[in-house]
Amino acid sequence: MTGITHDPAVRQCIDDCLQCRTTCLGMAMGHCLERQGAHSERGHLTLMLNCAELCGTAAHFMLAGSTLHTEVCALCATVCGACAQSCRQLDGMEHCVAACERCAASCRTVSGVQAPGVHASDQLPTTGVTGGPPRQGAYG
Amino acid sequence: MTGITHDPAVRQCIDDCLQCRTTCLGMAMGHCLERQGAHSERGHLTLMLNCAELCGTAAHFMLAGSTLHTEVCALCATVCGACAQSCRQLDGMEHCVAACERCAASCRTVSGVQAPGVHASDQLPTTGVTGGPPRQGAYG
Amino acid sequence: MTGITHDPAVRQCIDDCLQCRTTCLGMAMGHCLERQGAHSERGHLTLMLNCAELCGTAAHFMLAGSTLHTEVCALCATVCGACAQSCRQLDGMEHCVAACERCAASCRTVSGVQAPGVHASDQLPTTGVTGGPPRQGAYG
Amino acid sequence: MTGITHDPAVRQCIDDCLQCRTTCLGMAMGHCLERQGAHSERGHLTLMLNCAELCGTAAHFMLAGSTLHTEVCALCATVCGACAQSCRQLDGMEHCVAACERCAASCRTVSGVQAPGVHASDQLPTTGVTGGPPRQGAYG
Numbered sequence: 215m216t217g218i219t220h221d222p223a224v225r226q227c228i229d230d231c232l233q234c235r236t237t238c239l240g241m242a243m244g245h246c247l248e249r250q251g252a253h254s255e256r257g258h259l260t261l262m263l264n265c266a267e268l269c270g271t272a273a274h275f276m277l278a279g280s281t282l283h284t285e286v287c288a289l290c291a292t293v294c295g296a297c298a299q300s301c302r303q304l305d306g307m308e309h310c311v312a313a314c315e316r317c318a319a320s321c322r323t324v325s326g327v328q329a330p331g332v333h334a335s336d337q338l339p340t341t342g343v344t345g346g347p348p349r350q351g352a353y354g
Numbered sequence: 355m356t357g358i359t360h361d362p363a364v365r366q367c368i369d370d371c372l373q374c375r376t377t378c379l380g381m382a383m384g385h386c387l388e389r390q391g392a393h394s395e396r397g398h399l400t401l402m403l404n405c406a407e408l409c410g411t412a413a414h415f416m417l418a419g420s421t422l423h424t425e426v427c428a429l430c431a432t433v434c435g436a437c438a439q440s441c442r443q444l445d446g447m448e449h450c451v452a453a454c455e456r457c458a459a460s461c462r463t464v465s466g467v468q469a470p471g472v473h474a475s476d477q478l479p480t481t482g483v484t485g486g487p488p489r490q491g492a493y494g
Numbered sequence: 495m496t497g498i499t500h501d502p503a504v505r506q507c508i509d510d511c512l513q514c515r516t517t518c519l520g521m522a523m524g525h526c527l528e529r530q531g532a533h534s535e536r537g538h539l540t541l542m543l544n545c546a547e548l549c550g551t552a553a554h555f556m557l558a559g560s561t562l563h564t565e566v567c568a569l570c571a572t573v574c575g576a577c578a579q580s581c582r583q584l585d586g587m588e589h590c591v592a593a594c595e596r597c598a599a600s601c602r603t604v605s606g607v608q609a610p611g612v613h614a615s616d617q618l619p620t621t622g623v624t625g626g627p628p629r630q631g632a633y634g
Numbered sequence: 635m636t637g638i639t640h641d642p643a644v645r646q647c648i649d650d651c652l653q654c655r656t657t658c659l660g661m662a663m664g665h666c667l668e669r670q671g672a673h674s675e676r677g678h679l680t681l682m683l684n685c686a687e688l689c690g691t692a693a694h695f696m697l698a699g700s701t702l703h704t705e706v707c708a709l710c711a712t713v714c715g716a717c718a719q720s721c722r723q724l725d726g727m728e729h730c731v732a733a734c735e736r737c738a739a740s741c742r743t744v745s746g747v748q749a750p751g752v753h754a755s756d757q758l759p760t761t762g763v764t765g766g767p768p769r770q771g772a773y774g
Contacts, residue, residue: 219664232656236648240697243543244639247536254534256527260418263523263543268426270690271411277660278400282433286408289425296422359524368516376512380557383683384499387676394674396667403663403683410550417520540698548706551691558680562716565709566688573702 219279227287227320228276234294234317235269238262241301241310249306258300262310265297269317276324284325291321295330359419367427367460368416374434374457375409378402381441381450389446398440402450405437409457416464424465431461435470499559507567507600508556514574514597515549518542521581521590529586538580542590545577549597556604564605571601575610639699647707647740648696654714654737655689658682661721661730669726678720682730685717689737696744704745711741715750 219225242262246253253259272290275283298314301307322329359365382402386393393399412430415423438454441447462469499505522542526533533539552570555563578594581587602609639645662682666673673679692710695703718734721727742749 228656232652236652236693236697239694243536243540243698247534247539250530250534254527254530256419256523259527260420260523264415264418264420264422267411267414271407273656274407274659275404277656278404278663279396280400280404282404282436285429285432289429292425293422372512372516376508376553376557379554383558383676383680387674387679390670390674394667394670396663399667400663413516414519417516418523536699540700544695544698544700544702547691547694551687554687555684558684559676560680560684562684562713565712569705569709572705576702 223323224276227324228273230317230320231269231273234313235266237310237313238266238297245306253304261297261300265293268293272321287321288325288327291318291327294318363463364416367464368413370457370460371409371413374453375406377450377453378406378437385446393444401437401440405433408433412461427461428465428467431458431465431467434458503603504556507604508553510597510600511549511553514593515546517590517593518546518577525586533584541577541580545573548573552601567601568605568607571598571605571607574598643743644696647744648693650737650740651689651693654733655686657730657733658686658717665726673724681717681720685713688713692741707741708745708747711738711747714738
């Protein structure tokens with residue numbers, strides 16, 4: 215992202231938020247509404263749309279250089295985690311699960327929040343590594 | 355808001371978030387960029403744009419009927435409070451201050467968060483009253 | 495809308511676009527996904543979400559005071575018209591039909607575009623009257 | 635973009651719209667508001683924000699698989715062209731000019747609209763080549 219920030223973790227997080235937003239929006243309006251049934255169940259579909267919305271907002275705060283971005287990213291990690299869990303119950307949602315998990319990991323890195331169930335002593339020292347799944351696809 | 359929720363505090367909060375979003379966006383792109391100087395200083399202008407963005411996202415979660423809306427609204431109250439404070443330093447921003455304060459109050463009501471500096475014992479029992487400033491204007 | 499414009503037709507159009515956005519988003523994520531079946535059919539649901547998105551964008555251009563708003567509003571009138579037609583086929587969508595029709599009418603007024611099937615000679619002189627249905631509800 | 639479309643020109647256009655949105659938003663809230671002066675002049679800054687908004691909307695229509703996307707993309711090409719021209723007058727906006735030009739070219743390809751000043755007979759047969767500048771950067 216040009217002209218914004220030189221912090222590589224923030225730049226990565228912007229990319230991951232935008233990729234997650236696009237994947238969630240596209241999968242919700244594409245795959246899920248094509249499949250119907252559990253895929254278009256209200257709770258699941260609105261969670262995907264909410265997740266897309268909040269990811270866009272987290273990127274917006276980071277692009278602005280706001281110091282409030284850590285709080286937005288912490289919340290974004292929570293919502294992405296919930297969206298990944300909802301997607302994991304359904305067929306053909308692997309891309310969305312991966313995008314949500316990667317975004318949640320980046321958002322935790324940026325906000326300094328621990329992953330749920332992770333104790334500080336379990337963590338290896340990191341150097342900006344987000345720990346997400348291998349990157350693939352257009353924004354890779 | 356039709357077909358969404360019957361909780362009057364949530365409906366009021368949706369209205370207040372959308373009004374705050376519109377006022378912040380309009381004032382940022384109108385009054386502030388007309389005036390330049392302190393009004394278009396980066397920290398102030400991006401806070402107004404961020405605030406508008408997050409208010410829209412809070413409304414999106416409430417319109418979706420998401421249970422995660424309380425966390426989004428708690429954060430929205432914080433950002434609206436910061437935006438109100440920034441606007442209070444500048445000329446001609448009264449509408450924006452009022453919209454941000456009203457939205458922050460509604461968001462606190464919906465999320466169950468106390469106003470900063472308010473002790474629980476100071477509060478009168480409320481019955482859906484948001485405690486914001488008098489309402490005015492198009493969305494009254 | 496404060497500090498934006500003094501043109502009453504543009505101010506009305508901003509309100510109508512924002513109301514249409516909110517109604518479409520809320521009905522899509524609420525009523526339509528509750529009802530499922532034809533209400534959550536992909537073509538219909540994505541049209542409602544697209545319509546909400548474009549209405550927000552049209553308001554954004556008007557709030558910015560952009561001279562390009564006429565072209566955005568002309569397109570918005572088309573998409574709102576398509577959304578109203580799709581909603582008219584389904585139960586319980588009267589609010590959404592009304593919001594889309596009102597927004598389409600305001601957008602045509604602002605952009606100088608004729609309604610489909612209307613001949614210029616059929617039109618009475620107007621003085622900023624949008625010709626939409628009676629206004630109701632929160633943003634009245 | 636997963637699960638959306640198999641048309642490579644549309645997929646490319648989604649990427650280019652999202653990249654343009656991010657670049658315009660980031661440059662507006664970063665470089666332009668840092669620099670002030672002509673960079674933060676109202677007409678320029680709001681055009682960048684409007685352009686970002688419409689690019690996001692064009693991507694939204696394409697992600698939805700809407701047949702109305704051609705009209706949104708045609709308008710997006712116009713606004714991106716105007717934004718590129720505005721950015722070309724200012725220092726340090728090369729990334730934004732490139733992103734806008736690339737997005738405008740992709741949008742014209744997808745919508746079947748000619749570039750301004752181009753006669754049909756001047757065009758070589760194309761096979762999905764957008765004719766934009768060389769691609770660089772994170773979304774490359």
